Amino acid sequence: MSKHFVSAIVNGDEVEFRCDSGETLLDVLRTKLYLTGTKNGCGTGDCGACTVLMNGRAINSCLVLGAECSDMSIETIEGMAVGGELHPLQQKFLDHAALQCGVCTPGILNMAKALLKENSNPSETEVRFGLAGNLCRCTGYDKIVRAVMDAAAEMRARRT
Amino acid sequence: MNEKRKNSTRSGSNFKWVGEVTPRPDGVDKVTGRARYGDDLKLPGMLHARVLRSPHAHAKIVSIDTSKASALEGVKGVVTYRDIPDHPLATPPYPPIIQDFHDLSRNVMARDKVLYDGHAVAAVAATSEAVAREAIKLIQVKYETLPHVLDPFEATLSDAPILHEYQFTEGADPDTSKPSNTFRTLSGERGNLVQGFSEADVIIEREFSSQPVHQGFIEPMACVASASEDGSVELWTSTQGHFVARGLLSKLLNLEISKLRVTASEIGGGFGAKTTIYGEPVAIRLSQKTGRPVRMTFTRSEVFRATGPAAGSRCRIKVGIKSDGTITAGDAEIWYQAGAFKGAPVGRALDTFFSPYNIKHIRAAAHDVCVNRPKVAAYRAPGAPMATWAMEAVLNEAADVIGIDPIDLRLRNAVKEGDTSLKGTKHGRIGLIEVLEATKNHAHYTAPLGRNEGRGFAVGYWLHGGGLSSASVILQDDGTVNVATGSPDIGGSRSSMRAMAAEELGIDVKLIKPIIADTGSLPYSYQTAGSRTTYATGMAVVNAARDVIDRLRALAATKWDIGVKDVRWDDGHAIPADKYEGEISPLSLKELAEVAMKMGGAIAGHSEINASGQGAAFCAQLVDVCVDPETGRVTPIRHTVIEDVGRAISPDYVEGQMQGGAVQGIGWALNEEYIYNENAQLQNTGFLDYRMPVASDVPMIDTVIVEVPNPNHPYGVRGVGEPPLVSAPAAVANAVENAIGTTMSHLPLTPPKILRAIGETIPEAAE
Structure with missing residues (x-):
């Protein structure tokens, strides 16, 4: 079976990879690019653990094929902190103890980042619905919601 | 949104690090994607394993032909039950974990029969995941299907299909001559039930049932095994207890314990299900056969079909109460689904029913019943939530009937220091009364309710775990410290270990890096389970830190040429x-670390303990729900968890445990269940259909940390993780009952059940 040759931008870097037609972006990230920060919780788009940004939009990377990523810009958790400085969302997740086991955290951080891009001042309800596609079994969501709202406030303050 | 809560009743303390919020040591790795979980290890030449699973709930295996799979390009190894050593019936249990290896061998790989949909039948290792997937389709298995049984009560009837011809009920009365699906019935009794019920003014009797629910951790089981030709094996696995995993694997596969080195990866949730082994022995055998590292990661569907779940149940309960609220008698019986092999949490059920209350006349019985479902695994307070639900539901009903406040009813009967549980636990200083009073005084308890809203209340009991723990505290030559334990960190325990070590040593937490050591680097430690880690492993850390201090005092004494009794340790200094004041200056821990390298050698402290004295804890919950009378949908709108944790070492992660357990309880009460078709094949094997709570389903979860210090722990710790799930389903179900004004006895409380209960016609599609 012939493979697809794909060149894309991942976390700002140009990358090239070959993949089978059936290989997902999640497979490519984890097994070809060794970016294992993106997690596989279900493989069917139900848990959100594999959420990454594709041209700025949050997607389940288990539902996108590697072959679809030509010339796309992908942002994963490994690219969220810049130059040794944590993104406000990452910092607020630590400050609010918004993670326990941490396996859903990369996906939730990416989803929250996309959410705050669309809505810089979300209500609690908007955060809850914005994150409704991301399962967390440890925290009961309370501290996650607080962390996202606090990060939004911090990001608004930084802009002004 | 509520303000950050400041309503805890935490006692003031003179501690510098214990009870303080500090940045979590593993936090940055977990928000940046660096933390490595079970599936994140890549080794050179690594193969990928896949398991073929039974589509039948109950069938004889007539033959397995793996020749076509073996012949596929890229397939390097195939295993079946022939590759997993069999163990005879009545193999002595392997201490300290009670495990029947005859059963374990058969659960890891079906031998003569498959016993549930999803039971492993064969496995392959191949050069890619895709080839492995293709290969298992080429394995030909001939089955002879047998009748199945799913319900634990039906499984006890005389015409039920029998899962194990070799299983006879232990302690059965009177007939033990026929094989039975009931492995054993545990029972306990004290007082005189007839007398107890005759003293009652009100007797309430009810029946309950619940479905199996899954632990629902987000990281599927995952491991990498690497076997060497010299007989040694390295295993990397997502587990709640790598020493326990090593023990089970060494006995199951006849490996020498010292040659099997297990490293616990970061773990993406477990909640009890990762206290045993599933794919690990298969990965090890594949690695031994192929001579290459083998990765074994389950799919989500495999996780649902073949790991966990928690037992479903049937239960009946009868409670007698005087009109003044005194509980005079209790009689309860529960049938738990063990799944395909014995091991339902019957002991804990027995211990749970009546334990919060001092009742003279009680009897409880619990049946461990095999059915054609995956073998149950522990789930956060195994055995407790369903027994608690039955008792608490009846007490709430009784409070209504006799017209007494439900919390006053509990206060009247609450257990105190000196009381004894049915199991015989004599309570030390416990905090049930403090928990009940904090609940009654909470603003939530008397807040007004709106239309279609109801409030629920329940309290739960859990006897925390103690057991084997080890720790090393290693002083490095620059004055920084590593704290090594053998307890995988599921919810932030490294933070607590670090805080306790810092408190003892008198140094800043920033100077301490806690790690989880592999099985070759530290003596035995039991699992992170049963809310035991901060208590037992924490105690080992404290001991090991005190060992370091003793050695540093001795070192200083040698250097100063004075007696060790003349050296004390205070605030990080010898x-x-x-009498030596002015003559000798104190030495800091950092200075002594340097001295040590020039004098007696490096300094470390160690502790290996078998902890006891952890004692009981109680957790109450207040839940408000809104029931939509048109759709039957239940929305939790307010939730408060009140728990005595002894002492909160890391309060923010203690709150997190309370909140997480509460939301798991919401899922258990309202949504989650295993759904089978008529052939006993699991129908909801993904998160879309096995619907766990998402962020938009739940409100903020308020917490009240009650601290009644446990006198048996140096910092007063009890534990925190299990109790919030013990009382959550009961409180949620009670809130629904309160909202709709009728009793609800079958979980989960799905919209069709609610509509039926309020007499609405149910649209066909909802059924």
Whole structure:
């Protein structure tokens, strides 16, 4: 079976990879690019653990094929902190103890980042619905919601 | 949104690090994607394993032909039950974990029969995941299907299909001559039930049932095994207890314990299900056969079909109460689904029913019943939530009937220091009364309710775990410290270990890096389970830190040429006795670390303990729900968890445990269940259909940390993780009952059940 040759931008870097037609972006990230920060919780788009940004939009990377990523810009958790400085969302997740086991955290951080891009001042309800596609079994969501709202406030303050 | 809560009743303390919020040591790795979980290890030449699973709930295996799979390009190894050693019936249990290896061998790989949909039948290792997937389709298995049984009560009837011809009920009365699906019935009794019920003014009797629910951790089971030709094996796995995993694997596969080195990866949730082994022995055998590292990661569907779940149940309960609220008698019986092999949490059920209350006349019985479902695994307070639900539901009903406040009813009967549980636990200083009073005084308890809203209340009991723990505290030559334990960190325990070590040593937490050591680097430690880690492993850390201090005092004494009794340790310094004041200056831990390298050698402290004295804890919950009378949908709108944790070492992660357990309980009460078709094949094997709570389903979860210090722990710790799930389903179900004004006895409380209960016609599609 012939493979697809794909060149894309991942976390700002140009990358090239070959993949089978059936290989997902999640497979490519984890097994070809060794970016294992993106997690596989279900493989069917139900848990959100594999959420990454594709041209700025949050997607389940288990539902996108590697072959679809030509010339796309992908942002994963490994690219969220810049130059040794944590993104406000990452910092607020630590400050609010918004993670326990941490396996859903990369996906939730990416989803929250996309959410705050669309809505810089979300209500609690908007955060809850914005994150409704991301399962967390440890925290009961309370501290996650607080962390996202606090990060939004911090990001608004930084802009002004 | 509520303000950050400041309503805890935490006692003031003189501690510098214990009870303080500090940045979590593993936090940055977990928000940046660096933390490595079970599936994140890549080894050179690594193969990928896949398991073929039974589509039948109950069938004889007539033959397995793996020749076509073996012949596929890229397939390097195939295993079946022939590759997993069999163990005879009645193999002595392997201490300290009670495990029947005859059963374990058969659960890891079906031998003569498959016993549930999803039971492993064969496995392959191949050069890619895709080839492995293709290969298992080429394995030909001939089955002879047998009748199945799913319900634990039906499984006890005389015409039920029998899962194990070799299983006879232990302690059965009177007939033990026929094989039975009931492995055993545990029972306990004290007082005189007839007398107890005759003293009652009100007797309430009810029946309950619940479905199996899954632990629902987000990281599927995952491991990498690497076997060497010299007989040694390295295993990397997502587990709640790598020493326990090593023990089970060494006995199951006849490996020498010292040659099997297990490293616990970061773990993406477990909640009890990762206290045993599933794919690990298969990965090890594949690695031994192929001579290459083998990765074994389950799919989500495999996780649902073949790991966990928690037992479903049937239960009946009868409670007698005087009109003044005194509980005079209790009689309860529960049938738990063990799944395909014995091991339902019957002991805990027995211990749970009546334990919060001091009742003279009680009897409880619990049946461990095999059915054609995956073998149950522990789930956060195994055995407790369903027994608690039955008792608490009946007490809430009784409070209504006799017209007494439900919390006053509990206060009247609450267990105190000196009381004894049915199991025989004599309670030390416990905090049930403090928990009940904090609940009654909470603003939530008397807040007004709106239309279609109801409030629920329940309290739960859990006897925390103790057991084997080890720790090393290693002073490095620059004055920084590593704290090594053998307890995988599921919810932030490294933070607590670090805080306790810092408190003892008198140094900043920033100077301490806690790690989880592999099985070759530290003595035995039991699992992170049963809310035991901060208590037992924490105690080992404290001991090991005190060992370091003793060695540093001795070192200072040698250097100063004075007696060790004349050296005390205070605030991170060795300090000479007053009589030497002015003559000798104190030495800091950092200075002593340097001295050590020039004098007696490196300094470390160690502790290996078998902890006891952890004691009981109680957790109450207040839940408000809104029931939509048109759709039957239940929305939780307010939730408060009140728990005595002894002492909160890391309060923010203690709150997190309370909140997480509460939301798991919401899922258990309202949504989650295993759904089978008529052939006993699991129908909801993904998160879309096995619907766990998402962020938009739940409100903020308020917490009240009650601290009644446990006198048996140096910092007063009890534990925190299990109790919030013990009382959550009961409180949620009670809130629904309160909202709709009728009793609800079958979980989960799905919209069709609610509509039926309020007499609405149910649209066909909802059924």
